[in-house]
Amino acid sequence: MLTGVIDMLTNRQLLVLKVIIDDFIETAQPVGSRHIAKKDQVSYSPATIRNEMADLEDLGYLEKTHSSSGRIPSEKGYRYYVDHIMSPLQLSKNEVNQIRYSFSNRMMELERVMQNSAHILSELTRYTTIVLGPQVYETKLKQIQIVPLNNQSAIAILVTDKGHVEHRSFAIPGDLDQSDLEKTVNILNEKLAGVPIVYLSQLIETEVKYLLEKYTNDYQKSYELLNQAFFTEQPTNLYVGGKSNILAQPEFTNVERVRALFNIMENEEDIAPLLKATDEGLHIFIGHENKIEAMNKCTLMTATYSLGDNQYGTVALLGPTRMDYAKAVSILDLWSTQMSQSLQKWFNEQ
Amino acid sequence: MLTGVIDMLTNRQLLVLKVIIDDFIETAQPVGSRHIAKKDQVSYSPATIRNEMADLEDLGYLEKTHSSSGRIPSEKGYRYYVDHIMSPLQLSKNEVNQIRYSFSNRMMELERVMQNSAHILSELTRYTTIVLGPQVYETKLKQIQIVPLNNQSAIAILVTDKGHVEHRSFAIPGDLDQSDLEKTVNILNEKLAGVPIVYLSQLIETEVKYLLEKYTNDYQKSYELLNQAFFTEQPTNLYVGGKSNILAQPEFTNVERVRALFNIMENEEDIAPLLKATDEGLHIFIGHENKIEAMNKCTLMTATYSLGDNQYGTVALLGPTRMDYAKAVSILDLWSTQMSQSLQKWFNEQ
DNA sequence: TGTTAGCACTCAATACATCCGAGTGCTAAT
DNA sequence: ATTAGCACTCGGATGTATTGAGTGCTAACA
Structure with missing residues (x-):
């Protein structure tokens, strides 16, 4: 599970960091040393945890909301977690089936599939889903x-x-x-x-x-x-689902912040370039790694799907930086694989 | 302007009611007697106004937010205002032009027109706009x-x-x-x-x-x-614009309330029947006159447009009960007239 | 030497008291 | 019939004390 010493972190530091981030992802509350010490996976006293936490904070992986508060992950912390600590979540039978089923449908029309996917993915993840149709350079x-x-x-x-x-x-x-x-x-x-x-x-x-x-x-x-x-301008085929899921996140009780996000998502010109620019494969943009200011408290996770012929479309999840990365990665992975398979079966079997 | 004695209200009561509602629509703040007395249209002292306000409150047209606050209109007050007091607002040259121009466009396709209209109307009113395409019983x-x-x-x-x-x-x-x-x-x-x-x-x-x-x-x-x-199920053709305008209204700083509304608007099955059921012409549903609980603090204003052949579509504005009724009525009126004209020119000239 | 118990300290959150002022209702004077 | 005057109400802002979850540090311990 934990891949041993990476960077400068000891195994125990890795453990503490992982537990803190896992916990914070779930509860959205700052995590205290006592709370961690009580977990089964951890066999150290609160004092020891406190020392490790102080070190992790010095290294920039954790933050405090105020001087005597518990710790929350910093963006650097999430980045490290995503790159080195987390392992993709095993999806439930039910989740896998829902995604599979959405492709087994006999009706197979790009527009409908994408619209449907945006919906299903947002239901499964409770994040906002954005599906960008394939670029059409090769479409004839x-x-x-x-x-x-x-x-x-x-x-x-x-x-x-x-x-x-x-x-x-x-x-x-x-x-x-x-x-x-x-x-x-x-x-x-x-x-x-x-x-x-x-x-x-x-x-x-x-x-x-x-x-x-x-x-x-x-x-x-x-x-x-x-x-x-x-003479029709090229339509950007963009499908957004579960926009209002954002409102359910505790970090977005501030209406102003939500408004800023909605404005972005309602303007194709703002959101489409973000997805178009992403490279092939799965990518994660945490907090300020997103160029757009309104998304500074968000994580955008993008994945590409392929139509063959070097044609790619993009799917993205938008949630708080406190996103359930493991689950999101697994779901996006499964979806884009299925999508690619389905598309290629449809369009490339001559 | 004021149509004299209606119901049981004296001219002065009508004046006070109108001024209060007009002011509250603009500011969203409870209106006090001093504030009213200062207006040019009003030539009475605060004390007199207070007496009238007390009477209007007894009659159910006004409410207090607490015992020593200014008055706000009750739903009954808005209803009376809408039915008897307000006169449609003269739209600005600019507003009229925007609506006219949106129909002068050479491209004339139902889907696009409706999508475009939802957008323009929401821009003009700053409320959420819902356009329901015509029922297709006669479509061949x-x-x-x-x-x-x-x-x-x-x-x-x-x-x-x-x-x-x-x-x-x-x-x-x-x-x-x-x-x-x-x-x-x-x-x-x-x-x-x-x-x-x-x-x-x-x-x-x-x-x-x-x-x-x-x-x-x-x-x-x-x-x-x-x-x-x-074998395709009949698609309900519903176009929503300016959903996030709701977030700009001071009565919707409560995220929970917004969420409830969004959920309704994202479900076609919830919102479409509301518009389908409306009678021909312009109708206003204030607060609890809306059956749906999430819309209890909202006003829904609907208007129908005609394709001829007894085929109607519906357009609606959704805003707070503190809606700018005069303006909304004028805009909806102008739009539906223009829409009907355009449609009939396109489809019925043989 | 790594770990932990103990303790003083910090600070957000909560509760409570006070003050202020916008606004009311009522009464008496005009 | 209208209005000036005044006592009263109550939300909102400000100030202060209390609480408790959490920290950092030090000294003791295995």
Whole structure:
């Protein structure tokens, strides 16, 4: 369990640090020497514990809330705990099943899966969950459809090879020829199917424009239509679940602090870059390791999941620095493995 | 402005009640007699005001927070204010423009408009905004598309005549004949286009099943596919904006209370029925007039908007009972009028 | 030499007393 | 009918004492 002497810490210091952090994670109360000495795992007197605690404080792993209070872990303490002490928690049968089951579902659509995952993960962890859909550099256009609703309006539907559906309704430019509409769609499908969607607008400009000019009666109208229907900013597909779990944490009884956090989470522009920037694998950002001020009392734990083709999505848990790291790691790990497996089964078995 | 003697209240009582409620709505502080007497509109001494306030309290329109405090409006007071005293606020040029502009947008898709509206209304009012999409009894299927992604999966897309797009990916039943897939889609479109979507599943059972049996090679497979793709529960289309505005209200510094509210708003099943049940027009539910306990300190203001064809959607503002009723009414009024106009222009001009 | 008992000390939390002032209700004067 | 005057109320702020959980340090001990 305890991996012996690491850094400069003795085994006993490791033990004390672990017990304190475990206890604080559970109770959110400063931990005193007497309290520790009473635990089964510990066979020293309060006085001895006090000495060790004083040393751990000098080393920066513990803090006091006031001069005669018990100790709480510092951010450095959590960092050490996460890096060297904790071992992933064995998840309960029930927790494993819930995650597994959420992927066994026959309906398998990125949007729904992500939305659902955000929900389930937040239920299991009681933290806020953020799921960022995969980056779409490699996603290719599968098909374009245009469905006219009436004389004036129609819906353009883009389907990508990853099953993402984007739709947009638009006004049909006054008295556009019906056959021109059809021709336009045909030209689009012919030229654009299989094209990575990041190149879409570029290709419309270079290739499609010219074809439209040649084959449709009213080139100007068709082009106008295209612009209306397809110049859509890339949507960041972000799914947040269990936002209000934050309110249950004792460290967030201060409404102002909660407000600051909510503001961040309600702005995709604030939160998306945080997840996009993370490297592959599981990462933990403790307290001030988060650049955003409102998250200084929070831990953000991120993990990536893979669609193959070097395409990654990110999932994150946001909780207090006093997060149940062992459990969170296990859950995030299991989820991202399952997610990756499911996605690859769906999209890459040719 | 003041409509003379109503109920049993004298003009002066009306004036005092109005001034108190207006002031309390603004400041959230109990209003004292001295404070009122100083206002320009009021030309009586504090003592006189005190007498009137005592009477208004006896009648149940005002309350004290403690025996020597100023007065705050009771729920009955707000009700009276809303019904008889207040006059809609003249909106600023800027506010009107923001609402108008949000409809002038060329992109016109129900989902986006509603999402956008929830956002704008919450910005303008600083209350939480809930937009419930129109009930779809009359919505008809426009077209069905199936886009195969690869050998095993495909996406089914349903477009309704109101421009709503529903999509679902599904597994293609093992080695389903390609021509059978096409035939199935053709049969579906032929038989189901124009059908109100509430009857969809029924019609598949009665009419389509039989046709499939007749014209496709592997009837069983096609039918299996249909079931996978189209048996979708009716989604309640609910859009919430500015949830965290609640946190800015001084009456919600109590985290527990906020949590209760958030829980309600995060459950569609809780909040949707509230809006669905409202009658046409604008309605105000003050404090305990809301059945849900967590909303006992809130006012819910609902308004309906129309798509024609007797189809209604609902928009609502949720704020403290100390809501700026005059402004909220004006904004909701303007919005729902604009929304109705826009929708009817889009969907009913043939 | 590492461990622990003992003890003085610290400080947040709690309770309690006091004071202040905004606000009321009532009475008597205008 | 209105208002000035005044005694009274009570929440909130401020000050003080008490309590108890916890510490650091020292000296004794195995």
